[in-house]
Amino acid sequence: MQTSTTQKIYLGELNHTPLGDLRFAASDLGLLAIEWATAQPELDAFLLKLKRPVEVNQFKVKPYAQAVREYLQGKRRPFDLPIEWAALTPFQQKALRAVYKIPYGETRTYQEIAIAIGHPHAPRAVGRANATNPMPLVIPCHRVLGTDGKLHGYGGGTGLPTKAWLLKLEGAL
Secondary structure: OOOOOOOOEEEEEEEEEOOEEEEEEEEOOEEEEEEEHHHHHHHHHHHHHHOOOEEEOHHHHHHHHHHHHHHHOOOOOOOOOOEOHHHOOHHHHHHHHHHHOOOOOOOEEHHHHHHHOOOOOOHHHHHHHHHOOOOOOOOOHHHEEOOOOOOOOOOOOOOHHHHHHHHHHOOOO
C-alpha cells in the first residue's frame, strides 16, 4: 500500500454552486482540500507543500463534489467522507477534528474548541488552525464563533457573508 507521501493527488471541480465555483483535491486516502476557484493560488501553494504527483481526475473527486453539492442544496447534513488528516500538522489535526465534530446547525467558540482539545489558553491557535483549514464546508470552520458569540473571520468565498450564509443554511443564525 502507498503511504500518504507517495499518494497521487487528484483534482476536480464543482461549478455553479450558490457560493461560487469550487476546486477539490483528494487522494485514494481521502479529501485533501476544497478551495474557491477565485483562490486557486492558495490551493496550488497547499498542494505544492505536499510534494506529490498531481493529476486532473474529476471521477476521483466526484463523491466529494456530490456531497458538497447536496450540502449546499440543504439535502445533506453530516459528511461521512474519508479525510486524509495526515496532510495537516498535529495541532491542525487536533483542532480541526474537534471542529469536524460540531453538529450541523450548532456552533462553538474558539475558546470552547481550545478547551475541548486540551489547550484552554490557545483560542488564537485554534483560530489560526481554522484560518488554514484546507477543507472548509466539510470541516465546518464556519460553525466556530468568537468568544463574544459573533462572527469572526472566514477566508472562503466572500468572507463573513459566506460564513453567515452557511450558518443560515443550517439554521444556526
